[in-house]
Amino acid sequence: MTTSSSPRAGQGVSLGMPELPAPGYPDDVRDRLERDAREIIARYPDSRSALLPLLHLVQAEEGHVTRTGMAFCADVLGLTTAEVTAVATFYTMYRRKPSGDYQVGVCTNTLCAVMGGDAIFEALQEHLGVGNGETTDDGKVTLEHIECNAACDFAPVVMVNWEFFDNQTPDGARRLVDDLRAGRPVTPTRGAPLCTFKETARILAGFPDEREGAADAGGSAGHASLAGLR
Structure with missing residues (x-):
């Protein structure tokens, strides 16, 4: 009989996935995020449709999508952490490690x-x-x-x-x-106007940009974009 020296499937291979279970947020942070989450979820007829903006919400809290943030999203939406992780690791706008301002x-x-x-x-x-x-x-x-x-x-x-x-x-x-x-x-x-990455993430979660003049500064197509129409 021969024995195999091959490692078990996946052993030593990093898939960029978070280790779960994750630690929870402090009570005051969780209470605040739950209030925001309820506002986001109320926008959708199906609660799971709120996952993308909720990931932006937790990214706004810590500057990237942490294990704690993914566990929070799963909890408030009644999803598994695997479902949340699949989405968070698919889209490049969600950072999975600490990032700059x-x-x-x-x-x-x-x-x-x-x-x-x-x-x-x-x-x-x-x-x-x-x-x-x-x-x-x-x-x-x-x-x-x-x-x-x-x-x-x-x-x-x-x-x-x-x-x-x-x-x-x-x-x-x-x-x-x-x-x-x-x-x-x-x-x-x-x-x-430019703001920090955390501030940007909160705006992408669907909350208004309350900086003076920001809402009116969306701009329009520039000369180069319109040249072919003239």
């Missing part, structure tokens, strides 16, 4: 790449001393390359917390991240 995404899809996106990404990696998906030591900036965000007419594009910074260059991108890290005011090319 500002998610700096460089589009490296075809058009942005050939227009300078690859050069911008390489310049920022060297300038910040981090790789893709990594965060600077001060916790301010997480750098990542991103897929197309439908702004090809303004290529190459950099996004910060999903706000657009159009027609970027390596030098301009370096100045952008330096300003973010120094706390200097930064204004997107178009759209709402």
